[in-house]
Amino acid sequence: MTFSLVAKCEKTNMFGVAIASSSPAVAARCSYTRAGVGAVSSQNVTDPSLGPLILDLIENGLSSTQAINKIKATTKNLEFRQVLVIDSKGQTALHSGENSLGISAAAAGLNVLSAGNLLDNNGVPTVIVNKFEISSGDLGDRLISSLMAGLQAGGEAGPIHSAGIKISHKVSWPIVDLRCDWSEAYPIEMVAEAWKVYKPQVNDYLQRALDPTKASSYGVIGDL
Secondary structure, three states: OEEEEEEEOOOOOOEEEEEEEOOOOHHHHHEEEEOOOEEEEEEEOOOOOHHHHHHHHHHOOOOHHHHHHHHHHHOOOHHHEEEEEEEOOOOEEEEEOOOOOOOOEEEEEOOEEEEEEOEOOOOHHHHHHHHHHHOOOOHHHHHHHHHHHHHHOOOEOOOOOEEEEEEEOOOOOEEEEEEEOOOOOOHHHHHHHHHHHHHHHHHHHHHHHHOHHHOOOOOOOOOO
């Protein structure tokens, strides 16, 4: 029901997730990032507790592979789960349970891991990874272009209804968290349009949170 990628920007050390699904609100339930730690996509038959749990394990010193092995030893029902992980060193790990739906596949590259289930074909993750590896610039641009490449390569077997990107960097909250939770039309394209609007303002919103006395004008009625 889902295809996604988790990635790290080697230049900035930002972490990101991009994800799309025929299910509603996939990014709200399945994507997790933590600055300086890593990123997780927990998908297929979703267990939202796995994302924070794995990031806690990595923050406490485990690698992505060790974190996956830990949850395999301690967590029930993993045969239903598909979990993608990238850690602070850019190391990736994947668990894809035997009850993953339909065609499930995965591909890994430099600072990126992609996987999906109920896919149109098993080459979709490879296309996503290849696109990420040849792209450059802002991590948000790379995440969206990679997700779009996956869609153009076939994407999910069914219609896509929700999508999102999440990026973390330096602070305790995601600096980017953009979602389309339901659309009968083009949710990935809608997230891409939202990113075009939000991208020039990311640093402004960050500055307003950290020290509004040094922030630029808000550009709204009543702004002094």
